[in-house]
Amino acid sequence: MQRVGDVLIERKGVQRIVVCSAMGGMTNALLQLGAAAASGQALFHEPLAAIRTRHVEVCQKLALDEHAPLVQQELLQMFDELEEFCRGLNLLGELSPKSSDHMASFGERIAVAMVSAYLSHRGLSVRRVDARSWISTDGQHGNAHVQLDASLPAILQGVQSDLNFDVLITEGFIGSGPDGSTTTLGRGGSDYTASLIARAVQANCMEKSTDVPGMLTADPRIVSAARIIDTMSYEEAMELCHFGAKVIYHPTIAPLKEAGIPLIVRSTFESTHPGTLIVSKPKGKAVVRGLSSVSNISLITLEGGVTIARSGFSRRIFSSLAQRQVNVIFITQSSSEQSMTIGLSDEDLDAALASLHEELEADLFLGRLSPIRVDSDLSIVALVGEGMASEIGLSGRAFKALGDQEINIRAIAQGSTERNISIVLGSSDVDVALRALHRVFFEPPTRRLHLFCAGVGQVGSALLRQLQDAQERLLEEDVEMRVVGIANSSTFHVNESGIPLDAWKTCLQEGQPMTTISEAQEAFAAMRLDRSVWVDNTASADVAALSLKNLETGISVVTSNKIAATGTQEDWERMVLKGHPNNARFLNETNVGAALPIIKTLRELKKSGDHVLRIEAVLSGSVNFICSEMDEGSSFAEAVLLAKQKGFTEPDPRLDLGGV
Structure with missing residues (x-):
């Protein structure tokens, strides 16, 4: 709130209309309060006190108790009204949609009172308007539809009636129904209120101040490499918001598009940052502008060629669903007209099934349609971009990226605009x-390996040091070796963004205790990173035993552990077999000949047609060193001790000398 005041003072030269939302989490808190009050028991006093305390504490931090005593009186009146409303719900024992809307409206109404008082205290001329006098809606409580014919003229007339202000402030999210009762516009409705006001007064632009620096190429909580989208079209923004991008409430875009009003999305705390500019014709045409996803999706599939192919069948389906107010998110139909698949939210599934069974009862009974099939626990991932219409092979790149990760695609849809590819x-x-999709479409073509270093003793620590020294040189060659996991015998640490190689010891000290190395392997596998490599720097049989498990889950294995390659012939053949998921490979050059390229040389000889008849050699570097020292006069014990001190043997030299 203080930052908003700073920004408005910096921009004092131009009149602003501020649409205010409730404090973070307040709408949920109020609805929970209403449910507690309607339970019929005196359970609402504690949550009511918590809501009151939170607002009072904010007033104290803003010094409103000292400089704006009138707002204190107004807040007391509002909380008295809220308490009386809770008592009424408690007596009725019911929280109707109408009552829920009235309860939720307190969040915006209280926030406007506080913000208005604070901005006045900061020296701005503030005009305050109750949004319910401007926004007229139908009577559908919880997600009311705005009556534009009444609302837009009311907004324009209301603003023009008194232009003596620096800042005009009003509530978002709420409106007034036909009977004068308070209605709400759905979650995110404050954005929509702002866009309606912008359209009505033909504003120069609308600015959405939020907690992120702009629209991003993907959800940064999932994709750490997500970056800000500089500019995009209204249509691209609508597609991204419809498919889960929560920065903007998706109905917000339409009024701005109709009036040609630019929308700027940027962080409240970086008001000078350009953020994301949403306009009719953005500069620069991106093939894919962004990725988005929506979860909790179910698919309903209807099968029966003769019936589905009949004229009017689709009308029957969608009319039936519309009567139950079921929102269809996704539609696809086979070209043979044998089947139709409909995607919808899980919360609409029961209503949709009831509607379809009622409408198609005769067809199902007579066998003209197969039983309705339902698939749940699904999500939609959407690729959005104006440039996809002219890009050849884009779908293939997307499907290959998903196929490489062994992701099963359940359904696909693409509109005729080719602005969106939806994948279930x-x-x-x-x-x-x-x-995976972000790497393909937004990240530089650097070949990135994700390494887990099992064992950080003499060999492992030397490897980490080499990786640190080689980082810059490898990046120049478009190769990144990112260490995402490390483990010793008792602790492991994983970090998908990478473990700092100059601080890996600290990371490991703060890591997670484990009883077996399998716990570390499972944590690494659960990250499901492409080009994953398990590096076994140990002489442990337990670590070696995980080699085959890693390969069979698509993780390549690079090992200096001799035990990994000395199991049964059957296990060896399974490890070196081609065709592991993600083309995972088993590489163990360092097991033989002190890391000289002996194995590679033998493979090349075989490929060229040569036949190896017999090999006579001492292939152990440790044994070679020990024999050389004994030739110089050292005893066997002295030679073994020296080899161990120089790091030429395993921690237990018997592994080198026992023929393994």
Whole structure:
């Protein structure tokens, strides 16, 4: 709130209309308060006191108790009204949609009183308007539809009736129904209120101040490499918001598009940052502008060629669903007209099934349609961009990225505008899918390996040091070796964004205790990163035993652990077999000949047609060193001790000398 005041004072030269939302989390808190009050028991006093205390504390931080005593009186009156309303709900034992809307409206109404008083205290000339006098809606409580014919003229006339202000402030989210009762416009409705006001007064622009620096190429909580989208079209913004981008409430865009009013999205705390500019014709045409996803999706599939192919069948389906107010998110139909698949929110599933069973009762009974099939626990991932219409092979790149991650695609849809490709997949695959698609369409073509270093003793610590020294050189060659996990015998640490190689010891000290190395392997596998490599720097049989498990889950194995390659012939053949998921490979050059390229040389000889008849050699670097020292006069014990001190043997030299 203080930052908003700073920004408005900096921009004092131009009149502003501020649309205010409730404090963060307040709408939920008020609805929970209403439910507690309607439970019929005196359970609402404690949550009511918590809501009151939170607002009072904000007033104290803003010094409103000293400089704006009138707002204190107004807040007391509002909280008295809220308490009386709770008592009424308690007596009735019911929280109707109408009562829920009235309860939720207190969040915006109280916030406007506080913000108005604070801005006046900061020296701005503030005019305050109750949004319910401007925004007329139908009577659908909880998600009311705005009556534009009445609301837009009321807004314009209301603003023009008194232009003596620096800042005009009003509530978002709320309106007035036909009977004068308070209605709400749905979650995110404050954005929509602001866009209606902007359209009515033909504003120069609308600015959405939020907690993120702009619209991003993907959800940064899932994709750490997500970046700000500089500019985009209204249509692209509508697509992204419809498919889950929560920065903007998706109905917000339409009024701005109709009036050609630019929308700027940027952080409240970075008011000079350009953020994201949403306009009719953005500069620069991106093939894919952004990725988005929506969860809690179910698919309903209807099968039966003769019936589905009949004229009017689609009308029957969608009319029936509309009568139950079911919102269809996704539609796809086979070209043979044998089947139709409809995607909708899980919360609409029961109503949709009831509607379809009622409408199609005869067709189902007579066998003209197969039983309705339902698939749940699904999500939609959407690729959005104006440039997709002219890009050849884009779908193939997307599907390959998902296929490489072994993600099963359940359904696909693309509109005739080719502005959106919607892909339905299992909800458990969403994070992996978004990261894979983001790498393909938004990140530089650096080949990134994700390494887990099991063992950080002499060999492991030397490897980490080498990786640190080689980072810049590798990046020049478009290769990044990112260490995302490390483990010793008792602790492991994982970080998808990468472990700082100059601080890996500290990270490991603060890591997670483990009883077996399998816990570390499972944590690494659960990250489901592409090009994952398990690096075994140990001489442990337990670590070596995980080699096959890693390969079979698509994780390549690079090992200096001799035990990994000395199991059964069957295990060896399974490890070196081609065709592991993600083309995972088993590489163990360092096991033989002191890391000289002996294995590679033998493979090349075989490929060229040569036949190896017999090999005579001491292939152990440790044994070679020990024999050389004994030739110089050292005893066997002295030679072994020296080899161990120089790091030429395993921690237990018997592994080198026992023929493993």
